[in-house]
Amino acid sequence: MSDDIPEPQAVCHPITRSAIFLVATVGPEKDHADTVRSWCGDVAALVRAIGTRAPVANLSCVVGFGSDVCERLFGAPRPASLHPFKEVRADDRHAVSTPGDILMHIRADHMDLCFELASQIMEKLDGAVTVVDEVHGFRYFDLRDMVGFVDCTENPSGRAAESFTSVGSEDADFEGGSYVIVQKYLHDLKAWNALPVEKQELIIGRKKLSDVELDASVKPSSSHSSLTTIEEDGKEVKILRHNMVFGRPGSAEFGTYFIGYARTPKPIEQMMDNMFIGRPPGNYDRILDYSRAVTGSLFFVPSAELLDDLADREPSAGK
Numbered sequence: 203m204s205d206d207i208p209e210p211q212a213v214c215h216p217i218t219r220s221a222i223f224l225v226a227t228v229g230p231e232k233d234h235a236d237t238v239r240s241w242c243g244d245v246a247a248l249v250r251a252i253g254t255r256a257p258v259a260n261l262s263c264v265v266g267f268g269s270d271v272c273e274r275l276f277g278a279p280r281p282a283s284l285h286p287f288k289e290v291r292a293d294d295r296h297a298v299s300t301p302g303d304i305l306m307h308i309r310a311d312h313m314d315l316c317f318e319l320a321s322q323i324m325e326k327l328d329g330a331v332t333v334v335d336e337v338h339g340f341r342y343f344d345l346r347d348m349v350g351f352v353d354c355t356e357n358p359s360g361r362a363a364e365s366f367t368s369v370g371s372e373d374a375d376f377e378g379g380s381y382v383i384v385q386k387y388l389h390d391l392k393a394w395n396a397l398p399v400e401k402q403e404l405i406i407g408r409k410k411l412s413d414v415e416l417d418a419s420v421k422p423s424s425s426h427s428s429l430t431t432i433e434e435d436g437k438e439v440k441i442l443r444h445n446m447v448f449g450r451p452g453s454a455e456f457g458t459y460f461i462g463y464a465r466t467p468k469p470i471e472q473m474m475d476n477m478f479i480g481r482p483p484g485n486y487d488r489i490l491d492y493s494r495a496v497t498g499s500l501f502f503v504p505s506a507e508l509l510d511d512l513a514d515r516e517p518s519a520g521k
């Protein structure tokens with residue numbers, strides 16, 4: 203990434219052991235919007251204040267904003283590719299769209315730091331927002347997701363991760379920003395675990411124990427790894443995932459929190475179409491026979507610099 207591109211938020215920071223995902227809506231009054239706007243200028247200082255006390259714990263927070271609230275909070279212009287989350291429906295498979303004006307993706311190697319930051323953030327936003335979803339995620343063994351496979355292996359890293367996730371000159375006012383889609387999945391683990399491992403491996407497209415990709419000669423075109431491999435102009439387009447598991451065994455709740463960052467929403471939307479509708483239609487992702495999306499939202503993540511500057515924005519629309 204060239205030097206004159208604004209510094210992104212902590213989108214490409216390494217995978218941590220813990221995370222808290224908060225999705226909130228902003229109240230209808232002018233005061234509510236004012237509180238959120240001024241909070242934008244405080245986020246980095248809060249992360250520094252808490253993170254400095256445990257420097258090796260990699261505390262970070264990425265903040266994103268949904269389509270409905272963008273102009274109201276910050277005025278024009280708006281990020282070129284920001285729109286409401288696109289639902290996908292095919293047979294009984296449904297990628298639902300659920301409310302969300304602000305996403306806070308808090309990460310650290312220790313849950314106490316995530317918890318402290320989330321508490322401080324909520325104190326600042328008190329009365330201005332309503333949290334509509336809160337998930338406390340944890341690392342499961344060697345980066346396994348709830349269906350028992352290693353997750354996030356094929357993430358891009360280093361400069362590739364930045365170029366796949368950072369808006370460039372195509373939307374000059376928002377350079378260094380990203381788009382992020384979150385979906386909370388609940389699994390029918392009883393049914394999944396009743397499948398022979400070989401069948402699970404054909405559904406995912408990788409070996410369960412070793413995480414090695416199945417050979418092309420045996421990997422079905424309906425496997426998760428096939429349907430989420432996409433190309434544009436003959437080149438593979440990647441996204442950056444920071445999925446985490448969550449759950450409450452006492453209530454038989456077993457989940458994977460999907461979070462994918464990209465330079466535009468398009469590749470993630472394409473992957474979702476492939477999974478839910480199928481490529482070609484009908485050749486859908488069998489993970490969905492055992493997993494159900496219960497949330498779905500799209501957010502724009504401004505660069506770190508722009509997030510800080512948003513505190514001083516005078517939105518054109520009075521509220």
Ligand code: HEM
Pocket residue numbers: 347348349351352353354355356357385387406408426427428430431441458460462470471473474489493
């Ligand atoms: C039920 C929820 C999901 C589970 C349990 C899951 C699990 C996995 C696993 C185990 C892998 C293989 C290892 C890896 O490369 O990470 C994988 C790969 C991948 N997944 Fe998912 N995933 C889920 C949802 C999604 C969604 C909603 C998307 C995008 C819309 C997605 C995009 C990808 C991509 C891009 C890859 C890498 C494909 C490759 O290059 O081989 N996943 N996922």
